[in-house]
Amino acid sequence: MLINELSKRTGVSIATLRYYENYGMFKGVSDEKVRTNNYKHYDELVVEKIEIIKGAKEVGFTLAEIKDLLENWHSEQLSMEKKIAVVNSKINEVDAKIHQLTEVKKLLARCIEDIENGMC
């Protein structure tokens, strides 16, 4: 698919997609057979990566962190074990964030108590 469709599929603006591609988050490929243009094509894997980017961003990961993850995930250089280690370490970070969120929730629950007790 071309960038327009990719944008519609993912809900991410074309400008942002280009920014991401330029940043190195993923890569579209130009059709070798067509020499008249250099339109880039994106496949389902790119869609998946963008879903990861969206989700991870929403919960506070930076593009640099996400890029690092995605890069390792599809690297030819790395052994299967190393790739798995990278992804697993990200899963641990996600767990840490879930823990952090439950802490915030506790603080907010205490806020409610304080309000109910007229303490603020």
Add this chain to the structure above:
Amino acid sequence: MLINELSKRTGVSIATLRYYENYGMFKGVSDEKVRTNNYKHYDELVVEKIEIIKGAKEVGFTLAEIKDLLENWHSEQLSMEKKIAVVNSKINEVDAKIHQLTEVKKLLARCIEDIENGMC
């Protein structure tokens, strides 16, 4: 306590604390009795607020969102019911983020599977 102690208590740099105060996240008070300076004093409530800021930031809330929460929490203008409603809506957002994180976790788990199956 003064800003130096506040910084040490919270682990947030003095510059950032001033930035937060300036942004309206909380307010220190100058001692009325001391007219020679306008050093600002911060109490335990400020420490608590900063803990909320830290936690909420870490999981992707913006300062504007957090400010909104903190402002309502200690507003004299709002009824107890409204305050509780504001905090509860934030708790719902936290739950939504937890859900989002579990989705990301699923995607990452699928990454692992893909890697194990040699699909990338």
Add this chain to the structure above:
DNA sequence: AACAACCATATAGTATGGTTCATACTTTAC
């Protein structure tokens, strides 16, 4: 062929969340 709609690249501008710096006054320790 002409016109809209689409694609690519480059550059500049914007918003957020800070950090650094310059200046100046205050307190504390010696």
Add this chain to the structure above:
DNA sequence: GTAAAGTATGAACCATACTATATGGTTGTT
């Protein structure tokens, strides 16, 4: 009383993550 450390204010600066704008080529429709 003087040097060192702490505090306040304001402005400049910086990184991240976009967003907009300008320019020019391509495709598709009529």
